[in-house]
Amino acid sequence: MSLQTSLYEKLGGKDSIGKVVERFYDKVLADSSVNYFFENTDMEKQRKHQTKFLSFALGGPGQYSGKSMAKVHEGMNLQPEHFDAIVLHLKEALQEFNVPEQDIETAVDHVNTLRDDILYK
Numbered sequence: 001m002s003l004q005t006s007l008y009e010k011l012g013g014k015d016s017i018g019k020v021v022e023r024f025y026d027k028v029l030a031d032s033s034v035n036y037f038f039e040n041t042d043m044e045k046q047r048k049h050q051t052k053f054l055s056f057a058l059g060g061p062g063q064y065s066g067k068s069m070a071k072v073h074e075g076m077n078l079q080p081e082h083f084d085a086i087v088l089h090l091k092e093a094l095q096e097f098n099v100p101e102q103d104i105e106t107a108v109d110h111v112n113t114l115r116d117d118i119l120y121k
């Protein structure tokens with residue numbers, strides 16, 4: 001089992017992941033520095049986005065290539081502060097579920113591997 005897989009499974013797989021997504025989702029949508037990106041996205045799609053993001057961060061199912069991520073974020077011209085805001089919400093949501101700091105850092109490092117693919121597109 002890879003470290004990434006164990007992180008996802010440590011959180012209890014799909015069921016608990018759903019609860020973390022719920023918190024993460026609320027945080028993102030309450031943050032006016034990023035929520036407007038989702039203005040024209042329906043609720044279900046938004047939730048899917050946060051689920052996919054979290055699953056990616058924790059090394060769960062649905063890992064992405066930089067190339068495909070550049071494509072889906074095309075036209076958004078995302079800036080570092082947007083990316084950082086999302087990462088902060090990820091960190092705080094995981095902290096609320098008592099995920100160890102070291103595991104949170106691993107998740108953040110993993111998300112950061114896509115930073116250059118997603119920014120300024």
Ligand code: HEM
Binds near residue numbers: 040045078082118
């Ligand atoms: C590692 C970081 C990220 C990953 C893995 C990721 C993942 C994805 C994926 C898989 C999609 C395709 C649509 C979907 O399945 O919902 C998508 C679309 C999208 N992403 Fe991200 N995303 C990341 C960062 C961000 C950031 C930082 C923002 C904005 C602050 C953002 C905003 C959006 C929006 C607005 C869409 C289009 C949603 C729609 O209307 O269909 N993403 N993202």
